[in-house]
Amino acid sequence: MRSSLSRRASHRASRRLRAAATVGLLGATLLGAGASPASAAPDHARHTRYYLALGDSLAAGYQTLPGGGSEVGHGYAQDLARTLQARAAAAHRGFSFTDLGCPGETTGSMLGGGCPYPHPFPGSQLDAAVAFLKAHHKDDLLVTLDIGANNVDGCAAGGSLDAACAVKGIATAGKDLSTILDRLRAAAGPHTRIVGMNLYDPFLAAWMxxxxxxxxxxLSVPLADSLNATLGLVDAAHGIPTADVAKAFSTNAFLPLVPVAGQQVPLNVARIMSWTNMSRGDIHANDTGYQVIADAFLAKI
Structure with missing residues (x-):
């Protein structure tokens, strides 16, 4: 009897020890998981974040200077890169910025090469972009793209609007953009995000x-709306969000009237005069306008 009781007591003690060991192991596992969240994060979350800017003179950061001459490298991509770099630093991550934007680039030259401004790639901008995406296929990569403005820029020259030129330019921009996005998406990795952009209307300055x-x-506003609708539709068809620069610049807002240079002008005209260099005939954004564009991208990231 005593031997039987002893065996039962020993068996119960053994079960209690095993249960305690199991609870202790589970507690240690949970404590370890809570104490080291970084160890559970995917590898790409701890690596450098890359930003690739693609497009024309706006992506390149082109501006004319008040005293004459011009500069590149001072535009929305640089503004956006500063914000992204600050965010990466706060997260204890590296950051790398590459700008392939080329002033004068059309959708056609982006596909086939021949950008008229000195540029850092030997062939076409798209070929260089695809090579970059493939080289960073596993990385956390943001791509921004603006293109299409130079397809229609010449359609409102000389104080009149060439409707046939505009229709052709918009159709070409849409067709080529679809090809560009096809190739970018095909080369993009699982952690690549591509964001497109629509455009402000510099020809509103003619109001003055x-x-x-x-x-x-x-007349220029329906042209801008048609181009922007085309860019937005192509982006959407490829699952690409579009930074709404046209809305940020109030492109369709002919009211209210606001004071500019001693006269009352529509809000959309005032923003073009204040946020671009059209006061000296330069269609490119100024520092304020480029920051507005950067903020429109940030809203989609």
Whole structure:
């Protein structure tokens, strides 16, 4: 009897010890998981974040200077890169920025090469971009793209709007952008995010030149809307968000009237005059306008 009781007591003690060991092991496991969250994070979360800017003169950060001459490397991509670098630093991550934007680039030259401004790639910008994406296929990579403005820039020259030129330019921009995004998406890795952009309307500045200019400014908005609708539709078809620069610049807002240079002008005209260099005939954004564009991208990232 005593031997039987002893055996039962020993068996119960053994079960209690095994249960305690199991609880202790589980507790240590949970404590370890709580104490080291970084160890459970995917590898790419601890690595450098890359930013690749693609496009035309806006991506390149082109501006004319008040005293004459021009500069590149001072635009929305640089503004965006500063913000992304600060975010990466706060997360104790590295950051790398590459800008392939080329002033004068059209959708056609982006595909086939021949950008008229000195550029850092030997062939086409798209070929260079695809090579970059493949080289960083496993990395955390943001790509921004603006293209298409130079397809229609010449359609509102000389104080009049060439509708046939505009229709052709918009159609070409849409077709080529689809090819560009096809190739970018095919080369993109699992942690690559591509964001497109629509465009402000610099020809609204014609409003400041008198009655004929007001007509041209009014006609330019449907042109901008058509181009932007095309860019947005192509982006959406490829699953690409579009930074709404047109909205940020109030492109369709002919009211309210606000004071500029001693006269009351529509809000959309005022923003073009304040956020671009059109006061000296340069369609490119100024520092304020480039920051507005960067903020429009940030809203989609």
């Amino acid at each position: 030149t008198g009655p004929q200019g007001k007509v041209l400014a009014g």
